[in-house]
Amino acid sequence: MNGLLQDLRIAIRGLRQKPGFALLAILILALGSGAATIMFTVVSGVVLKPLAYPDSDRLVAVHVQADKFGDVWGFSYPDFLDCLRDCRSFEGITAWGYSGGTVSAPGEPEYVTGRRVSSELFSVLRIQLVRGRSFEAEEDQFGAAPVVIISTRLWQQRYGSDPHAVGMSLNYDGKAYTIVGIAPPGFQLDGVADVFTPLGQTNEPRMRWRAARFLHVVGRLHRGVTLAQAQSELAVLSQRLAKAYPADNGGITQVLHPLQAELVQGVKPTLLLLLGAVIVVLLIGCVNVASLFLTRVVSRQHEFALRLALGAPRVRLLRQCLTESGALGICGGLLGLLLALVGTHPFIRFWPDGMPRVEDIHVDWRVLLFALSASILTGLIFGLIPALRANNSAIEETLRSRSRTIAGSARRPLSAFVMCQIALALVLLSAAGVLGRTLLRLSSLNPGIDIRNVLTARVGVSPGVLSDPTKSRADWKNLLEDVRRLPPVKSAALTDIVPMREGENTLWYSTTATIPPLSQAPWALASAVTPDYLNVMRLPLLRGRFFGDNDTLGNTQVVVIDEKLAHHAFGAEDPVGKLLWIPAMGNNPVEVVGVVGHVRHWGLAGDDLSRIQDQVYYPLAEVPDRLVRLFSSIISLVIRTDVPPLNTIQALQQQARGAVGDQSLYEINTMEQLASGSLAQQRFLFLLFSIFSALALLLACVGIYSVLAYLMSQRVPEIGIRLAMGANSSDIVRLVLRESLVIILAGTAIGLATSLGTGRVLRHLVPTVQTSQASIFAVILPTMIAVALFASYIPARRAARVDPMVALRYE
């Protein structure tokens, strides 16, 4: 222990004597380990840490898998009830769906997001409410007294955290609810929600329809029941349901996933990719410091030889070197940890579309352990090779040597370090290049509509009209008329879904009266729209007509399809006048009256990857009365303006307040924002990889510079000889650059081969990446070589300025 302390004292003294070296090394390591610790903090909080619910390893998400479309759907309510009744593997099982509405009392009207949840939700998740209780089973039925659980935010904002808020009334979506509980702060169910109402009270037709798979189902397995056992039980239930309801459940299986994996599946590949990238940066930092450290060790070889000559055991010297590198590693690690403490939350804020489990992301023992291990490991990585080298030098030869020229054997590890840095930097550069190229390609895609000067907003329909379909329809009409009166508005329309925004409505169709089972039928994305939608979006009308004012309930049901559906359903035939059978729209066939262009509804990046490509439009006026309330809760306004659309927001909000003034617009975006947002993840990845690769390139250049500067300082006598032999400055510059180029090219070749491998990983983790790497390499290879040569030029130039007299005096 004493020996170790002595080594530490010597190490600290040695580093204090070379403050520039120590500072540079610590800074490089801090940058690398800081970035790695930030990413690990996020990965630990999101991916590795168990969910905050008690015994969360027993929580599973239950999905529906169709033969044709894979694992894509939620549950229907009847299927959920069957599962709830028959599955014995679960200690509890719960379902929930999205909702939202206007809270009009107490306080000002405000649209809030909500969730419809089955009564078991809080018990399955084992969540303690702040106040009150969860829903009773009898409250989770149609006709029961309206009860609500509100969020802590709403409790604080609307009730001033009144401890007696439970039992008070909340006017939500035109209905008075009694508050029975307050959800804990930060509680999320796929995002923040303010209002939780019992799912079973919903009186929508889709609640009775097995084909309407709109519910998320979460179960808690009995203790001791494995995922496979529960899966087997679900398989039996699936078969039974398929037999009983072949049209809706044929070819459909219910499958389980651990809830944690389910929650983070969207971000996990990106996080792992970024963690990999920062580890590469950290490795470059390590190699960089290793080369600095090696130059220091080489310059201390005489000292080491002397120590050995005085009887120091080799292991002691090894320990001394490693103590020094370990001390540097730990200093860098501590500084990196500080960076992580400061930088993690700003990083999360920049994450596009919101990071899941944000509340679980913080520096804890896992992160501390990671930072400590990373520090020690990096210290060992960059210290070991130089330490071994210092230890293997021949004592007598070193002591007798007067020459400052270092032999090739000492140059080789330094050159290898430079090659490693170049190779690793190239890997990151090529990844950034591929991501940039992908982003460029996706940005240039035609969204299928004219996204300029279009504003979209969800409508929080006046709660007073919700229960009456006639009043609701009148309200829709009035809204459009009011909005059209605004001078900058050229056209306005209503729709249930907006391209490139969250929210979808899919249904299956058939070209014959014999409708195949749901799992075998083709599916299409359906949009209910008003006639002016064509003008607002400037949808290209390829054949036939779009909707008119006469396309209403009672007349022939008509649809307009997109070119993809036209091709899939009718091939080369003209679809106009043809019939489609769409069970969700009734038993009678609907007539195709027009064909429009395909719209990249799933986003510029996501549309090609979507399994549902066909699109169908139908008039909003054809929505039956029983569905009007549902559509009122999801309806959006889209307008085309002749001025920048964001300038119209205030006037628009004023104009859309409705007759009573309790109607509101929310989630207001331009179509350009939505289109840009659909590439947010790609842009974010590209930005981070650009930063990482720039950092890697900078570190590699620092590495090249420091190694070459050191090698040149060791080659002063040789340069002196060359100058004495008649070499001029440019000969020396050429010599250094030529030697440097060999190292750069070797590093580039290694990096090229590695990049080809990592390109496959990138394509696997980011499915939108399809770009060939050849064109990327055509750009980054010359750039990399030029930058590296520039880094070499400075020491080369300095070498060329060596005074031959001074150089020869070294001898």
Next chain:
Amino acid sequence: MTDAGQPLIQIEELTKVFYTDEVETHALSGVHLGIGKGEYVAISGPSGCGKSTLLSIIGLLDTPTGGKFQLNGEPVENLDFGARSRIRNREIGFIFQSFNLIGDLTVYENVELPLTYRQKMPSPERKKRVMESLERVGMAHRVRHYPSQLSGGQQQRVAVARALGGHPSILLADEPTGNLDSRNGEAVMELLQDLHREGATICMVTHDPRFVKHAQREIHLFDGKVVAEEELHKLMQDVHA
């Protein structure tokens, strides 16, 4: 290496002052010197008398602070770095005390080195000159060896071959036997003697009186000045006293 007797080097009132931390050191103070073509001159004197400084200036490795210096009748004291490099490469062959061979280059490559800086010299010509030089010093059989694989004497012979390869006007030897044992030292001196007999102009710095006798003429330096032999002895006695 012809035109024996014609002045090759003409130095007048040459001075060299080094400035370090406000201290002014006069390494050379008004040196007059002439070396004719084909001459073999030894510069001797005690340590610190300015021998090596003078040799460096003659070899255009360093520039004088004052005075005149003509090489082959051309003034060279005020040339820029590039011009001095060119002249060094073509006119001057160096032989150093510590051989100054480059460890990572083979014997052949070391000898070829000055020729590689002559851009217009074709490769066959270079090869011919390298082999001739190596044969001249008896090292042609070691072309692929590295300096570390040779003895000190052999290394110095390679250094001589390197100096000869460029067909220089003058060979400058700075203590060429300083790192050699007496047998190898003698062999190198004999080699220089032979080269002189063949017409080479040689200027050698040495403080070893055994090797001064090989030169035709001896120039004594003391405190940066050229002095006569008798005066040198007197000055040395004064110093010892």
